[in-house]
Amino acid sequence: MLRLSIKDIVLGKNIHIPSESDYRKSLLVGVCCIILAFICLVNGVLNVLVWDLNLTPYFMIGISGGTLGYMLNRFQKFELAKHTLLLISLFLIFIFMSNEGKYYGSQLYLFTVLVASISLFGYRRIGIWLSYAILAFICFSVSELTNFKVISVDAASESKEDKIYFINYLFTFVGLTVIIYFQVKLQYKSEEKLIKKDQQLKESEERFRMAVEGTNAGIWDWENINKDQQWWSPKLYELLGYKPEEIEANRVTFKNLLAQKEDYPKLVNDFKKHFRDKEPFSVEYKFKCKDGSYKWFHGSGQAKWSENKMPVRMVGSLVDITEKKIKEEEIQEKNSLLEKTNAELDRFVYSVSHDLRAPLNSIQGLINISDTTEDSQELKQLMSMMKNRVKKLYSFIDEIINFARNSRTEIIKEPVNLFAITSDAFDNAQFREQAVAIDFRILVDKELSINTDKGRISIVLNNLIDNAIKYHRHSQPGKFIALKAINDTNAVIIQIIDNGQGIPLQAQDKIFDMFYRASDTSKGSGLGLYIVKEMIERIGGEIFLQSEPGEGTTFSIKLPKV
Template structure:
């Protein structure tokens, strides 16, 4: 890449060339003035006393101009030199017409020796020279009289013409050199500009590749005009074409935000306007198809001369897949934590619930061996049977829990009437101290798409609990199974008039190994497993119960 042209150095070189030209012009003027002075001294008798003040002004002015030029007072040096020369030439031209031609190099010199930035002064001196020329040419007065013969006039004419020609040649040479330097500088600037254009194009292409590779969309918010520029990549991320969103405003962008994410975005923007630090934000924004996408937004701002933010520039990246993965990982971690807690509790309680019936069985066997009659042996065998049944119920519950935790949901079309009949038939011979009226009031045309085995376990647990905790003091104990449908869900309700559950137990009744009464004969896993199954099927479960009145359990499941 060629070096960048040094504009400051170029301007400085122009000043130096002007200073050299100024020195050359002043030295030429001094030389001519000295020659004329001696010429007048030798050939024009009696002229010196009248002309002496003008020569004093001429030598003094030109000397001062040279001094100022050496002190780098370029503008002041030019003004003194041009002022002196205009006065002297005007004074002599009133008496000698041959001197009039000297106004030309003085006027041309004004255009060259005065620094270029003083344009008004340059043209002012040109006008001054022309004005004095006209006054001298058409005026009819003299400041002093010069008696000079024909030879003297020829000498003055020759000196004036030579001086004018030499000055014009010096000025012309300066202009030629200046033009060549300017052309060379322009060529260098042109090459540099072409190189910059090429580098800019390559940089633009690299930037475009980076943007495409990163999948980022660029935006620019003009805070003062409240307008937005959106790149085509930005529009593509949000599902729009390049022709869409032409008059998009910041309020429209806020409208794409998910309502729950707007307060956080506004807070981040306020923080950025306060501390001016780059901001990052993750939020949901509405795609053109109506869905919400997770967007990572980052940006920074520029300020105006007053320190106020005028432009905010940023980029967005679609992180929906990353967020989905994070959410899945979070859910899996929560599931693992819950599973570990449940396993810890299961192992802890299982060690008691398994050992207790086995210990009872061993003890009863030992006692039955010492029994003296068959009646005692039969009684002990009945007790052993109860302990074994309790152990079997516990193992069954553990199996249900394990299957629900590890098996995938297998959905099929399920007839609720058929499922209810099968469940009731399996439980109607369950041990109960009283005869219970079990009536499944389910229409034959009620079907849902769900996991048949899991739903059967739910119904079995609920009806089994109603049988187990029936109230023997009531004359007509009952269990009713009802179903209702709406457009989105199926509600299954199990009602009984059993012993009921106190309100203080309602919130904990679905916890693992929780027993509402000390006299409970269950494992404490039934309702916990029921709730786990219902939630895995995408439903909800709730309970309402009053002691000595009865219990109602509602299970709400999706239709498909």
């Protein structure tokens, strides 16, 4: 079944007008053209059959004008159709008003023309519809204030006048009603679209808000790049630990929040590169929060450029990646430690096998000699030499155990009284054979304590004191080993001082390396000082060496108080 809509009748089929406003206005033009032709047709028929006022030619102009406007509108000549409709309507109204009888209320159609011109051209094209309003006012003034007459109409009877008035009032009412209906319909459609868009906007904002909250991101909007007008979301302030009223959103604040001020020029260059090359903006920087803590943030954004390719606005986000950075640093530290461990393991296996084989070969050689002699004095001497080799093996094994424990044993920090642990280390050392005539001096406050790993610091002190004894100048008088503690602001510095042989200058840079021996006459395994350094670093400290060959050596250990 064939069904035709008003749109099909007025505009034709398969006509698409993107704008709802333009579509409604075009539809109104076509309907008004039909109304104009219909009014003229009805009046023409009545004029011939009933009123006999000799106006038929003018009604024919109206019918032709309405038909012309309708056809122009159908062929999408919308602007031309509007002007055709309004000009012919004004022409006919002026003709009918400019006669002795003024055609009984024809001036009422001026209101319809005025309302139609405003509706068809809209508020933005005020110059056009205002011109039609002025033209209508001129037509009204000429017909009312002058004796100018275009046509002469014979007087009609009173009953005919009433009917003509009624017809003109009726058509004026119909015309205004149609125009107002289209305006109301257009307003309704516009409001409906606005409500729909508002709902969509709210839904979009809700999705955006949930997405942002889900990513723990703070949003920033550089609204005007040239004037540094910025907006920061509440979440961004929250991530930094501030309230919105505590700091202003601008470049100066951004610069002051950077943990390292030297990062600011790099950040500026990153922005400039994005503005210039239009590449993705993605940076990572550390910021200082209100509570004094530091956080890593990943920043990303997108600029908007003007027609002349100048940046005018930029929107972006900051995401807290502190945990990610900590994990990355931990992984990097573990990788570095693993590389170091692997390298040290190779050296360790080689050196241990060498250092274990040497005393074992020596013992085996001494055993072989003892098998060839029966001299009790020589056998006693050989046994003493074997004991020394075994003692050296035990000492080496102890160092290996300490090395293994340091890398695997958990750090346990507890309050440690430095005077007490120093006294214990000196008590262990002063009865050794080489410690004879050495003056042990404790220069430590009896109340001084530090929060550290007691087992490791004890091994460190014993090792350094043993080295000081071992490499002292035993033939010289006035030998001493002193242990001194300096209470600094955030740390305690422990010094082991002696006036022994000292360490050659060429060996001082390598003295803490694994299995390093300063000379072939060195008595140690080369593990002692390496273990000392590793243990101190494991508990967060540092060790420094100051030595003068022939004058003595000072090892300084800097440990944090907590």
